[in-house]
Amino acid sequence: MNDITIPKGNHPTPLAVSTAFQELADAVSKLLREPLPSPPSHGVITSTDSTTSLRKEILLDVQKLVTALMPEKPIFASFHDGMVHDPLGSGAYAFQGGLIQPLVEALVRDEVMVACQKSSSVNKEVNGSSRLHPLPEDTFSNKMPTQPIVIHVGAQPNNSPHLGTLVVFCYAFWLARKLSDHMHSVTSQSPNKPPDILVELDLVDTAPVSQLSREIDGIQYQRSLRDVPDILSRYVQDYYEVMGLLSSWADIPFTVRYQQDLFSHHTMPQVVHHLVKHHSVLGRQLSPQYGALGLRAACPVPECCLSEKHGQLNKYKYNDQMQSSTNSYEAEIVFHCPLHGPHTINTCDSAQLSRLEANAPARNLIRSMSHLLDVGTHHVRVTGSDYAGTYQEVFLYRPLAAWSTLTGLSAGRIPHILYAPLIVDWSGAKLSKSLYVQDGAYDSMKLLGGYGFISYQELKKKHEGTSYETFKKLWREVEKWFAEPKKLFRMYSIEYLLLVLQESGDNSTQ
Structure with missing residues (x-):
């Protein structure tokens, strides 16, 4: 982490603090001796050049004093005018009318595309032609999805959820609430009922x-x-508690699933077989640093559970290379334990396949392929906007396009992913889980009143009995973003959200 700090050996002394304070006092005294500003002209108060100069001097002196107050770890004062701008552009411009109707139409389109593809398959069997016919222009007008909708969020439970994670969760439940309200409104005069909506963590x-x-x-x-239950249990309950609160506020049900559930899905043999068959290309594509597919499995020897993190030593076989194979989706992955040697997972053995693990890019691709193959349910993912752009283009959309071209699956359909606003610190860097940042990286938040944002546990610990109310104010803030959709396409600073709560008469994050 790069810090802007005073060089070692030059830390302010008590004399420096006294000097900085005196300079500030002198500047304030000069300002008080200045003549009062001229009466407003057309609603604008005018100031003399000397007054403006003194104000600048005072602000500079405030910055010097603040820096001198904590010589052991200086902090820095910055100023803003309190103006909040939500400029139109890109997504903020395109979705001024909201996200809900475009999402509904996209889900309806998926159902139509799947139906057309099934019809095309039937035509091919009967007539030898698989031609897809153009969709009628009114295909999407006044129509609702008919299949269940799952709004997905995800998290690594190696820490208590921080402000950025809480914002993503709030976004998902508000999306589900608004989507449900919209569909009930449209179908209120119809005998048809809108599909069920669920948020899944x-x-x-x-x-x-x-x-x-x-x-x-x-x-x-x-x-x-x-594989280390004592450590896993430290934070998991926080996620259930947060999801329970949001579920009650939104009146939307939720469920929690684990990686074993993902790899137990009926689509997994087909998905993993594709990755195994193309592991060489996908390894280089999904892992530029290691050039290997990031699949792993824990050693099955009790009390060992070691897995090779980056999959560099994995060996792969798929059905064409397996003499006894009778299943078109059968494949084997041989993993290496440094203590107990090789162990194998076969994709046709559901118990073995549920042991599989994947790094973030591989997991993202696997999950998306599975969702696209699961044509009986609509899957919509909500994640932080740090995963938008190049990350998804390189690690998701290009591999998906190649998969669809090679197999003919999911033609014309891609995952539905919405990106929640990123929460950033003063420098524009995203708020990061404390596990991954230098010890003491957010110490200044204790002094400045925002340390409750570092984790849900910290919020509860600092303000027992009032933390739910504080969390609900964040929930209401995210509601405002959906009311003005342009606010969904920007970042928010920790300082801004702290001011939002303070304007409500709340200081409970301090």
């Missing part, structure tokens, strides 16, 4: 336990959270 319990990771012969190994 996908907990990545295969994230590494950092203190148990090790390197052997230049290869990195990890133990996953799910």
Whole structure:
């Protein structure tokens, strides 16, 4: 982490603090001796050049004093005019009318595309032609999806959810609420009922336990959270509590699923077979640093549970290379444990396949392929906007396009992903889970009143009995973003959200 700090050996002394304070006092005294500003002219108060100069001097002196107050770890004062701008442009311009109707039409289009593809398959069997006919112009007008809708969010439960994670969760439940209200409104005069909506939290319990990771012969190994229950249990309850609160406020049901559930889905043999068959290309594409597909499995020997983190030593076989294979989606992955040797997962064995783990890019691709194959349910994902742009283009959309071209699956359909506003610090860097940042990185938030944002546990600990009310004010703030959709397409600083709560007469994040 790069800090803007006073060089070592030049930390302010008590004399420096006294000097800075005196300079500020002198500047304030000069300002008080200045003549009063001229009466307003057309609603504008005019100031003399000397008054303006003194004000600048005072602001500079305030900055010097603030920096001098904490010589052991200086802080820095910055100023703003309190103006909040939500400029139109890009998504903010395109979706001024809201996200809900475009999403509804996209879901309806998916159902129509799937129906057309099924019809095309029938025509091919009967007539030998698989031509897709153009969709009628009124295909999407006044229509609603008919299949259940699942709004997905995800998190690694290796920390208590911080402000950025809470915003993503609030976004997902508001999306579900607004979507449900819209569909009930449209179908109120119709005998048809809108489909069920559910928010699903996908907990990545295969994230590494950092203190148990090790390197052997230049290869990195990890133990996953799910294999260390005592550590996993430290934070999981926070996620259930947060989801329960949001579910009650939105009147939308929720469920929690783990990685074993993902890899137990009926589409997984087909999905993993594709990754195994194309592991060489996908490895380089999804992992530029290691050039290997990020699949792993914990050693099955009790009390070991080591897995090779980046999949560099994995060996792959798929049905064409397996003499005894009779299943078109059968494949094998041989993993390496540095203590107990090789162990294997077969994609046709559901118990074995549920042991599979994947790094973030591979998991993102696997999950998206599975959702696209699951044509009986609509899947919509909400994630932070730090995953938008190049990340998705390189690690998701290009591999999906290649998969669809090679297999003919999911033609004309792509995942539905919405990006929640990113929460950033003063420098524009996203608020990061404390697990991944330097110790003490957010100490200044204790002094400045925002330390409750660092985690849900911290919010509850600092303000027992009032934390739910504070959280609900964040929930109401996100509601305002949906009321003015342009606010969904920007970032928000910690300082801004702290002011939002303080304007409501709330200081409970301090």
